[in-house]
Amino acid sequence: METPHAVVQPTPKLKRSNSWAYSSRIAPYVFVSPFVISFLLFFAYPVVSTVIMSFQEVLPGQSRFIGLDNYSKLLNPTFYKAIGNSGMYTFWTLAVLIPLPLLIAVILNSAAMKAKNVFRSTLFVPALTSVVVAGTIFRLIFSELDGALANSIFRALGGEAQKWMAQSGTAMMVLVLLATWRWLGVNIVYFLSGLQSIPAELYESAEIDGATAWDKLLRITLPLLKPVTIYVLTISIYGGLSMFTESFMMYNGNRSPKDMGLTMVGYIYQQGMEQNKLGFGSAIGLSLLGITMFFNLIQLKFFGLFRKEE
Incomplete structure (x- = not known):
C-alpha cells in the first residue's frame, strides 16, 4: 500500500510595501526634517527678516524701505557708549574667566587634591541659578544704602559707603564679579574635561626627564588644552558681547x-522694543553680529585654527 505524500504548500511571498515611509531614499529626509524645519523657522527666517527690516522703517501695520538710513543713524554717541561698555565687559570677563x-x-585635577567632587559640585552650583535671581541678590548686596552687605563690609574695614x-x-x-560667580564653575568643567583627556604617561615621561611642574604646564598642559581654550574663548566672546540680563537686573531696568x-x-532692546524702532533695532543687531563674528574670526586665526597642523 503506497504512503500518501504530504502536500507542501508554497510559502506566500511577502508583498513589498510601496509606502514612502519604507523607502530607503526618503527615510533619511524624514528623520532630519524636524531639524531642518526648526532651523528654517527659528533661525533662517528670523535672520532673513532682520536683514530686510534693517533697511525698512517698521511701523504698526506698515513698513517701507528707507535704504541705508538706519545704518547711517548708528554713528551716534549712545551707540559708541554701548559698544564701549560691551567691549570693556568682554575684555574683563576674558581676563578673569x-x-x-x-x-x-x-x-x-592634581592627584594630591582631596574631595575633588565636592569642590566641582560647589563651584558648578551658581551656573544653575537663574540670572534674574542672581542679579537681584547682587543688586541688594551692592546697594548704595549704608546697611547693604558690601557697604557694611567696606565700612568695617575703615572705608566709606x-x-x-x-x-x-x-x-x-560688580558686573564682572557677577559673571565670575556665575560662570567660573562652567569653565572649570570645560578645562577639567580637557585635562582628564591628557595621557598620564606624558607627565610621567616628563618627570623622568627632569621637567618641573612649570615645564609640564607650559609644554604639555597648555598645548594639549588648545582646543578647549579656543572653545571657551569663543563662547566667552559671544557671552560678553551679548550680555543684557545681568545689567538689566542690576539697574532694575x-x-x-x-x-x-x-x-x-x-541698546537693541531700547530702540527696538521700548521705542518701537524695529528697523533701527535690526540694524544694531546686525552690527553686533558683525562685530562678534569679526572678533571670533580674529581669535580663531590667531590661534591657528585655520592652518593645517604640521
Whole structure:
C-alpha cells in the first residue's frame, strides 16, 4: 500500500510595501526634517527678516524701505557708549574667566587634591541659578544704602559707603564679579574635561626627564588644552558681547546713570522694543553680529585654527 505524500504548500511571498515611509531614499529626509524645519523657522527666517527690516522703517501695520538710513543713524554717541561698555565687559570677563578657571582646574585635577567632587559640585552650583535671581541678590548686596552687605563690609574695614552702581569703575567691577560667580564653575568643567583627556604617561615621561611642574604646564598642559581654550574663548566672546540680563537686573531696568550699564543688546532692546524702532533695532543687531563674528574670526586665526597642523 503506497504512503500518501504530504502536500507542501508554497510559502506566500511577502508583498513589498510601496509606502514612502519604507523607502530607503526618503527615510533619511524624514528623520532630519524636524531639524531642518526648526532651523528654517527659528533661525533662517528670523535672520532673513532682520536683514530686510534693517533697511525698512517698521511701523504698526506698515513698513517701507528707507535704504541705508538706519545704518547711517548708528554713528551716534549712545551707540559708541554701548559698544564701549560691551567691549570693556568682554575684555574683563576674558581676563578673569579663562586663566582663573584654568588654574583652579589644574589644582582640582592634581592627584594630591582631596574631595575633588565636592569642590566641582560647589563651584558648578551658581551656573544653575537663574540670572534674574542672581542679579537681584547682587543688586541688594551692592546697594548704595549704608546697611547693604558690601557697604557694611567696606565700612568695617575703615572705608566709606560707596554708590557701587552709580560709578563706572565699580559698576563694571560688580558686573564682572557677577559673571565670575556665575560662570567660573562652567569653565572649570570645560578645562577639567580637557585635562582628564591628557595621557598620564606624558607627565610621567616628563618627570623622568627632569621637567618641573612649570615645564609640564607650559609644554604639555597648555598645548594639549588648545582646543578647549579656543572653545571657551569663543563662547566667552559671544557671552560678553551679548550680555543684557545681568545689567538689566542690576539697574532694575534698561536705564542707568550716564548709560554706564547700557550694552549692545540693551541698546537693541531700547530702540527696538521700548521705542518701537524695529528697523533701527535690526540694524544694531546686525552690527553686533558683525562685530562678534569679526572678533571670533580674529581669535580663531590667531590661534591657528585655520592652518593645517604640521
